[in-house]
Amino acid sequence: MSVSVSPIKAFNDNYIWCLRNQTHCTVVDPGDAAPVLTYCQDNQLTLSAILITHHHWDHTGGIDALLAAFPDIPVYGPQNKDIKQITTRLSQGDNLKLAQLGVRFSVLEVPGHTLDHIAYYGDIGLFCGDTLFSAGCGRLFEGSPQQMFQSLAKLTALPADTAVYCTHEYTMANITFAEAVEPSNQALIDYKHWANEQREKNIPTLPSSIQRELAVNPFLRCHSAELVTNVNQNMGATLTSEQATFASLRSWKDNF
Secondary structure: OOOEEEEEEEOOOEEEEEEEOOOEEEEEOOOOHHHHHHHHHHHOOEEEEEEOOOOOHHHHOOHHHHHHHOOOOOEEEOOOOOOOOOOEEOOOOOEEEEOOOOEEEEEEEOOOOOOOOEEEEEOOEEEEEOOEEOOEEOOOOOOOHHHHHHHHHHHHOOOOOOEEEEOEOOHHHHHHHHHHHOOOOHHHHHHHHHHHHHHHOOOOOOOEEHHHHHHHOHHHOOOOHHHHHHHHHHHOOOOOOHHHHHHHHHHHHHOO
């Protein structure tokens, strides 16, 4: 039975990713239960598991209501005791199988946006929460630039054709910043046209891919001569490493 991935829209710009076959589904980061319950009802699906990437409310707020509707299903998530509904806590290198869907994942610890952040990687794709966005990366609420730089390096080491399922539709805003940083990047220029067309039709720009992000995402392009020059000019400094460039780039984006 084949498994597909569908976005369930929540709040202003969240996507709750739904992995489904004809009878069962698993959702990733359900910040709001209502659209998930509606989706399950409309498609006659039984929710069989929940995956959580980190503790922020817009990724966890719907868990209780979903457990009330579908009791005793497993809730997978990070080693954060504050997310009390988690039944299986996961660490770097752990593996899990969603029995009803036949989908397997390995777990990556990706601190930066938060300290507890994890990502799920399998044949079906990468579910990376708020660590990697299309043409961007998560704001550093708890972690350090060094942690985020290393976390993104873990993700970009995955196969180039890996589908990237981020949890926010931030692409157009991220492209605007990326253009300021690396205006001559032709792949970015082309991507902007495509993304614009998608959003005008109210179609998600996601999933992306590792290959695409390596081509257009400034936070993965701290080796680019044009980018380094522009970051140095913005900072009024000369940065000597990709990690230092990344830290300055994240600071620039925070104030952009």
